[in-house]
Amino acid sequence: MAVAMLTTGASTWQPGPPPQITHSPHPAPGSISRFLAHHWIYPLPPEGAPPKGYTALEASLAPESCGVCHRRQYDDWRTSLHSHSVGPGLLWQFRIMGQRQANRCMRCHTPLAEQKALAALEFHWPNVPSSPLPAYVGRHLFRQGLVCAACHVRRHQRFGPPQPPGMPPGNTPGLPHDGFTASTAFQHSRFCATCHQSPPGGRSLDGKPFENTYAEWRASRFAQADVTCQSCHMPKRRHLWRGIHDPAMVRRGLRISLTVTRAGKATADAQAVIRSVAIGHDFPTYLVPKVYVTLYALDPGNHDVHEIARKVIGRSVNLRLTRELFDTRIPPGGKSVLSTRLALNPSRPVKIELRIEVSPGAHYERLFRHELGHAARYDKTTVTILRQALAQTIAARYQLTRLVVPVPSTAGESKQAVAN
Numbered sequence: 091m092a093v094a095m096l097t098t099g100a101s102t103w104q105p106g107p108p109p110q111i112t113h114s115p116h117p118a119p120g121s122i123s124r125f126l127a128h129h130w131i132y133p134l135p136p137e138g139a140p141p142k143g144y145t146a147l148e149a150s151l152a153p154e155s156c157g158v159c160h161r162r163q164y165d166d167w168r169t170s171l172h173s174h175s176v177g178p179g180l181l182w183q184f185r186i187m188g189q190r191q192a193n194r195c196m197r198c199h200t201p202l203a204e205q206k207a208l209a210a211l212e213f214h215w216p217n218v219p220s221s222p223l224p225a226y227v228g229r230h231l232f233r234q235g236l237v238c239a240a241c242h243v244r245r246h247q248r249f250g251p252p253q254p255p256g257m258p259p260g261n262t263p264g265l266p267h268d269g270f271t272a273s274t275a276f277q278h279s280r281f282c283a284t285c286h287q288s289p290p291g292g293r294s295l296d297g298k299p300f301e302n303t304y305a306e307w308r309a310s311r312f313a314q315a316d317v318t319c320q321s322c323h324m325p326k327r328r329h330l331w332r333g334i335h336d337p338a339m340v341r342r343g344l345r346i347s348l349t350v351t352r353a354g355k356a357t358a359d360a361q362a363v364i365r366s367v368a369i370g371h372d373f374p375t376y377l378v379p380k381v382y383v384t385l386y387a388l389d390p391g392n393h394d395v396h397e398i399a400r401k402v403i404g405r406s407v408n409l410r411l412t413r414e415l416f417d418t419r420i421p422p423g424g425k426s427v428l429s430t431r432l433a434l435n436p437s438r439p440v441k442i443e444l445r446i447e448v449s450p451g452a453h454y455e456r457l458f459r460h461e462l463g464h465a466a467r468y469d470k471t472t473v474t475i476l477r478q479a480l481a482q483t484i485a486a487r488y489q490l491t492r493l494v495v496p497v498p499s500t501a502g503e504s505k506q507a508v509a510n
């Protein structure tokens with residue numbers, strides 16, 4: 091999330107001894123909490139030297155190496171934001187931050203010790219590895235973002251969800267990388283909470299944590315029905331993780347309608363209703379995105395267009411993250427209504443238009459603009475990266491919905507248009 095002035099111990103990187111080739115360094119499967127506490131321990135220790143007998147391909151942490159055998163996951167992942175978690179929006183901040191602070195960010199954006207070591211080299215931080223990094227790390231692992239190994243590899247061993255019935259179990263001898271250890275923790279929403287939920291006692295505003303996605307999900311009917319984060323964001327185990335940046339994903343989660351009623355000879359009522367029908371948390375869950383809902387009145391030739399009502403859906407905070415400005419997010423199953431009455435000229439037909447626009451990175455857009463306003467503070471390269479970050483955020487905006495309904499000609503009559 092945003093620039094946070096937090097400090098914790100920096101981690102020095104050491105490759106460590108080779109692991110023993112046994113299959114369960116983690117707690118026994120069954121205890122999801124204990125598995126996850128171990129799997130997402132902070133900071134993650136280095137993988138260490140690969141077990142004897144691993145080929146260079148099996149030892150490699152690079153996602154493209156995994157992709158040689160796991161093509162589908164790799165092709166999906168490459169299109170997801172998890173593979174873009176190191177972008178200009180993060181990089182300009184790393185140039186002005188100390189290593190300790192950046193390590194905090196990397197807990198979610200690039201959690202592997204090997205990635206932190208590469209970042210230290212890139213940014214000339216004090217705790218750089220004293221010897222060249224081993225070949226299995228690869229040279230691009232930091233820039234590659236939330237890589238496969240961050241979720242699946244510990245001490246060079248693979249961890250994944252149980253195989254479907256009929257497939258060979260994980261630790262069948264002779265499989266590449268000595269097979270894997272299966273844990274149902276991969277199918278649980280708590281697996282994602284590590285990065286998508288502020289920890290208890292973490293930073294909050296008005297009693298609400300900055301990231302509260304898991305708690306929102308827990309309180310929803312989706313949790314009762316065992317519809318997990320993975321059910322919606324990884325259907326059929328696909329590694330796509332579509333979210334607010336994807337118009338089709340957002341449309342699937344909402345039901346949107348526009349109703350126009352002729353109230354009298356010279357008046358009409360317009361009402362837009364946005365219902366959250368298939369979103370397992372608040373819409374949107376973070377304080378970053380904003381959704382702009384606008385009603386326009388226009389003549390049949392679309393010449394004379396004017397705004398008649400407007401509303402913003404989202405949680406808005408000031409740039410220093412010390413004050414909440416408003417919170418109009420829609421809880422799961424809830425709705426947001428925008429309605430207005432307009433005066434008509436009885437001799438002129440009018441149409442009403444509902445337009446919904448989404449800015450997935452609205453908070454960052456404000457932040458980047460603000461920082462560019464103080465560009466003199468930064469060196470040339472930082473300013474260039476900051477400009478790229480702003481351009482990327484602006485390019486991510488899109489129009490979600492456009493509905494048009496003519497004002498009916500007889501009083502008392504209603505007309506409706508529905509999206510989805």
Ligand code: HEC
Nearest residue numbers: 091092093094175177179180183194195197198285376378
């Ligand atoms: C608890 C996990 C977590 C931590 C710690 C964290 N982030 Fe993020 N960050 C996220 C998530 C999740 C998103 C996606 C939010 C969204 O899509 O609305 C994100 C999005 C971003 C984005 C916008 C996307 C982009 O790539 O431009 C930036 C910039 C960013 N984070 C910077 C930082 C910085 C700088 C830090 C450290 C001060 C940090 N983050 C710490 C989880 C985290």
Ligand code: HEC
Nearest residue numbers: 147150151155156159238239242248249250251253266270
């Ligand atoms: C030489 C081929 C090969 C390479 C390289 C490889 N894998 Fe595998 N992997 C397999 C095979 C074969 C299996 C067992 C059958 C299956 O699930 O596809 C497997 C199983 C897995 C599983 C368990 C799947 C499940 O059902 O739970 C995970 C997770 C996994 N690999 C992750 C990775 C990651 C991450 C990398 C890269 C760091 C990687 N693998 C590199 C061949 C490979």
Ligand code: HEC
Nearest residue numbers: 171174175198199281282285319320323331332333334335
């Ligand atoms: C190690 C930390 C980490 C874990 C674990 C993790 N995520 Fe993420 N996730 C992130 C970060 C960081 C981003 C933001 C990437 C960016 O845009 O810079 C993100 C982005 C996303 C997005 C895209 C949001 C958007 O703005 O469109 C979705 C959806 C998502 N994650 C879902 C999940 C789900 C579901 C799981 C569990 C299976 C999960 N994540 C596990 C760190 C994590």
Ligand code: HEC
Nearest residue numbers: 153156160163164167236237238241250251276277320327
């Ligand atoms: C953010 C964490 C995360 C990242 C990054 C990630 N995975 Fe996964 N992966 C999961 C989860 C969670 C599941 C289980 C999903 C489920 O069961 O619904 C899974 C399942 C798998 C499986 C078993 C799939 C099956 O169909 O049985 C394989 C193989 C795998 N991942 C490989 C990879 C590879 C290769 C990459 C990188 C290209 C990768 N994963 C990146 C979290 C991740």
Ligand code: HEC
Nearest residue numbers: 286304307318319322333334343368369370373374375376
């Ligand atoms: C019932 C389906 C469903 C479930 C369950 C669900 N999501 Fe989502 N999620 C969506 C849809 C649809 C969107 C796009 C609309 C939006 O942004 O809220 C989304 C958006 C997101 C985003 C984008 C950022 C934002 O501000 O909205 C993230 C991150 C995310 N989900 C993470 C998670 C995590 C983590 C869980 C589990 C704790 C989860 N989701 C459970 C459907 C679901």
